[in-house]
Amino acid sequence: MARKAKRDLTMEEQLARGPIDLPFLMLVLLLTGIGLIMMFSASYASAYYDSSVSTPLFYIRRQSEYALLGLFVMFAVSRFNYQYLRALVIPMLAVSIFLLVLVLTPLGVEINDAQRWLKLLIVAGPTYQPSEIAKVAVVLFFAARLSKRDTEHIKRFSKRSWLGRRLNWLQKIGFLELVPYGVVLLAVLGLVVLEPHMSGTILIMVGAASVLFVAGIHLGWFFGVGSLAVAAVVFIIRSKPYMLSRVELWLNPWKDPTDKGFQTIQSLLAIGSGGLLGRGLGKSIQKILYIPEPENDFVFAIVVEELGFLGAGLVLLLFSMLILRGYWLALHARDKFGTLTVVGLITLLAVQVFLNIGVVTNLIPNTGISLPFFSFGGTALIIHLAEMGVILSVSRQIPAARKD
Secondary structure (H helix, E strand, O other): OOOOOOOOOOHHHHHHOOOOOHHHHHHHHHHHHHHHHHHHHHHHHHHHHOOOOOOOOHHHHHHHHHHHHHHHHHHHHHOOOHHHHHHHHHHHHHHHHHHHHHHOOOOOEEEOOEEEEEEOOOOOOOEEOHHHHHHHHHHHHHHHHHOOOOOOOOOOOOOOOHHHHHHHHHHHOOHHHHHHHHHHHHHHHHHHHOOOOHHHHHHHHHHHHHHHHHHOOOHHHHHHHHHHHHHHHHHHHHHOHHHHHHHHHHHOHHHOOOOOOHHHHHHHHHHHHHOOOOOOOOOOOOOOOOOOOOOOOOHHHHHHHHHHHHHHHHHHHHHHHHHHHHHHHHHOOOOHHHHHHHHHHHHHHHHHHHHHHHHHOOOOOOOOOOOOOOOOOHHHHHHHHHHHHHHHHHHHOOOHHHHO
């Protein structure tokens, strides 16, 4: 029996199977590999002295397993035609909002006076933050809708009635266009604030704002709404005693050096003792029961202590190159949806890196945010790598002429 002839690929399928951007891929792999090494170095002592785990290799084994799974997810997503994400944005947004609601029920997991987590399994299993999914869903929703902004018909209301004239005026200044985005953003932010999760709130706001900015929304709205957002953040901080105490400790961590200011002080000592070249890989002193949970949010302090100013500068350089390459891919994307998607995802990464390092160096108050690719956390690593897979998927469809 003759072999059935292969079906000719459509133009969409040919574009989706184009070559991925190798510089971006190599930067992701480098940061993932260095992150695993530094997380292993930072976590060894914690696991060694922790009676609840069976081996000093506990953290690195789990993180390595999640890294392999995350890389598989990244490559799988990179081969997925990102155009199909347009049809998935509404279900993703609905699921993320549902999970954020579940966090506030008895199913939510409370850690350090914040209820931000859910378990992957009902009884046991690793925890994850639904806000990580929500921030991606918001970016994709905004990108999918705003990519059609230039082709959508602007509805006009009757000029004969008072209401019609007012609605036309609101349409003219762009208010009505922003209503659906405002409703979605307020719903998601409201649930995240209730956890409470200030860093997650900031990430979602900045990610959404970056997509709106690139889509061409008038700058006046950013000044107006941005001022309200800053005022709201200040109000929330002042109304939450634990947030207010974090601001006070940020200004003077030596006010409570043996308790709440202890982690920040030890982080600064680690950074200061690293010097130019560092103590050497694996030779950190502060990770030996000084910095609490050094494998998590404060892993960068161990990076500076062991690798010194030059090593930490190299890590920051790699992050900078990854972010700049991401924006370059956004600039050369095939269509507006690809551009907006990449801008939103890369901005999320950039802001998260800035917030984490800002906390570690005491540049900003402690927000409880991890360092992408470095901090211990399997589900977060998988989500970050999946985001990189989406960007690589966009890079596949960049016309060859633009890559040259």
